Amino acid sequence: MEVTFWGVRGSIPSPGPATVRYGGNTSCVSVRLDGGEIIMIDCGTGARNFGISLLAGAFGKGNGVATVLLSHAHWDHIQGFPFFGPFYVPGNRFTVVGGSHGAELLERVLERQMAAQFFPVQSYRNMGANIEMRGASEDRELRVGNAKIVAHSNPHGPTEVLAFRIEADGKALVYASDVGYANGGPPDETVAAYRGADLLIHDCTFTPEDRAQRVSRGLSSLDDAVEAAVRAEVKRLALFHYDQDYSDHDVDQLVARGRRQLDAKGAQRIEIVGAAEGLTVKL
Amino acid sequence: MRVRFWGVRGSLPVPGARTERYGGNTSCVEVTSSAGTRIIIDGGTGIRRLGKEMMRAEFESGKGRAHILVSHTHWDHIQGLPFFAPFYREGNHLYVYARQRDDQNLRSVFASQADAPFFPVSFDRTRASVAFRELHDGAQFEVEDFMVATARLNHPHTATAYSVAADGARVAYIADTAPFTDILFGQEFLSGPSSRNAKLTRGDKAKLKSMASAVARLCEGADLVIYDTMYTADEYRQFPHFGHSRPSDAIAVCAQAGCKMLALFHHSPDRSDAEVDTMLADARLQSAAAAKGLEVVAAFEGMNLMLGKA
Numbered sequence: 113m114e115v116t117f118w119g120v121r122g123s124i125p126s127p128g129p130a131t132v133r134y135g136g137n138t139s140c141v142s143v144r145l146d147g148g149e150i151i152m153i154d155c156g157t158g159a160r161n162f163g164i165s166l167l168a169g170a171f172g173k174g175n176g177v178a179t180v181l182l183s184h185a186h187w188d189h190i191q192g193f194p195f196f197g198p199f200y201v202p203g204n205r206f207t208v209v210g211g212s213h214g215a216e217l218l219e220r221v222l223e224r225q226m227a228a229q230f231f232p233v234q235s236y237r238n239m240g241a242n243i244e245m246r247g248a249s250e251d252r253e254l255r256v257g258n259a260k261i262v263a264h265s266n267p268h269g270p271t272e273v274l275a276f277r278i279e280a281d282g283k284a285l286v287y288a289s290d291v292g293y294a295n296g297g298p299p300d301e302t303v304a305a306y307r308g309a310d311l312l313i314h315d316c317t318f319t320p321e322d323r324a325q326r327v328s329r330g331l332s333s334l335d336d337a338v339e340a341a342v343r344a345e346v347k348r349l350a351l352f353h354y355d356q357d358y359s360d361h362d363v364d365q366l367v368a369r370g371r372r373q374l375d376a377k378g379a380q381r382i383e384i385v386g387a388a389e390g391l392t393v394k395l
Numbered sequence: 396m397r398v399r400f401w402g403v404r405g406s407l408p409v410p411g412a413r414t415e416r417y418g419g420n421t422s423c424v425e426v427t428s429s430a431g432t433r434i435i436i437d438g439g440t441g442i443r444r445l446g447k448e449m450m451r452a453e454f455e456s457g458k459g460r461a462h463i464l465v466s467h468t469h470w471d472h473i474q475g476l477p478f479f480a481p482f483y484r485e486g487n488h489l490y491v492y493a494r495q496r497d498d499q500n501l502r503s504v505f506a507s508q509a510d511a512p513f514f515p516v517s518f519d520r521t522r523a524s525v526a527f528r529e530l531h532d533g534a535q536f537e538v539e540d541f542m543v544a545t546a547r548l549n550h551p552h553t554a555t556a557y558s559v560a561a562d563g564a565r566v567a568y569i570a571d572t573a574p575f576t577d578i579l580f581g582q583e584f585l586s587g588p589s590s591r592n593a594k595l596t597r598g599d600k601a602k603l604k605s606m607a608s609a610v611a612r613l614c615e616g617a618d619l620v621i622y623d624t625m626y627t628a629d630e631y632r633q634f635p636h637f638g639h640s641r642p643s644d645a646i647a648v649c650a651q652a653g654c655k656m657l658a659l660f661h662h663s664p665d666r667s668d669a670e671v672d673t674m675l676a677d678a679r680l681q682s683a684a685a686a687k688g689l690e691v692v693a694a695f696e697g698m699n700l701m702l703g704k705a
Contacts, residue, residue: 230470
């Protein structure tokens, strides 16, 4: 399984010289299974560049098939949807999976982003590709190729967000963005959902000091990400979903500080990286 | 009068090394008079940093006042507003202006951007006083010491052009719009270039002509015209149905209206810095031939222009 980051930012895209290295696009991660199947996790503005890369292959000819997993419907996780090129090529087929309230609500949510007052295409049905909506539910697992995908519900301020665990080819990837654990960090069932992942992509919006000022946002600090990685005994932790005001230098500091925290907890074996646009991790 | 550009991009924000010089934020322009009146045109992602700057002055203490003119409610012109800090401070007064529509109430279009499940802070929780003013096509009105005029543009779902004048200087903002020649945009979805084969009726042509003359009047003698020049000539041939113009369209309007300066604006998300440079060089060649005395620049984030009296 090959994992590539296309957007690593939270809240709103943050273009500019200060974010060129880690990138300013909002959340989007792609997964290519050994069998060639494509999964896109979240559809922030990073999806535009992922779409451009796919158009060079089967998706440019209308022969592409992919699954899109949506953690939740905050703008920074869906705002790339109208700009994902492969959606505009007739013949391509997509299954969009998200929310725990079923396909109908998911469709209504995504349609509102496409409505005439906001976007000239007016409906996802005008985009050209075949796009099917599907509700995710926690206890029903989803299959893509030989991959087993399980959704796990996490708290995100007053609302909920889905984390996804993808197991294929003997490897496990966990994507857990936009999570605000109650005091005391991730509960045991959440740790179980992350357990032993080869790569844990975890929300790290804030430094612990900044999070303390913004607890109600329902987002993680570096401490939360490190805590989750250590308790779940993952092999590698990728920090993700940085605050829009964090510069490349700030993120460097987060990663270095995370390394020190892991070492202090006796978790020298856990690798830590700062997710960056264009970074590919092979599991 | 001071004009500052906070976002110059169309469609969606494009962070990254390719857009570092011109900037990747979506549309937002600030115009301030020497008396200190502040007009903001459009609320793309560029408005976030403007809001942060405003919070370093009177908006932090809830004593700020600003006017936001919205060309239309496509995402790239409003998506920064939920991140505009002055909205969240009690005591600030914000006035939002946009075109009146029969089918939609302006406030509700704005408020719906902050609805669940899309955004965590509902518009009802905005602490500042936010007043909405719906405008008729062609409306003219005063905003403190500014004189504002409007004209209807040729764009899907319709957009509004503005001219704002103070301190003996005038700026026109013409975005987003298609040329006034090939397609008359209405409510319907146009699926491709072939839509332009649908022949324009005599009535359509008359509407386009009157739109073009209203825009020309708006630009008449302007010190600066900021114009949607998203497309090259080739791109326009492929995508006439998306509602954007070429530099040549903007130059023709400015030549006719005797404008002093044209800022190419609403750059395509596909355009790298080097490609904007090329577009600008081409536009300057065209302008030298077609519009004597017209200075052409390409808008970039951080560009700061002083017009008329300081």
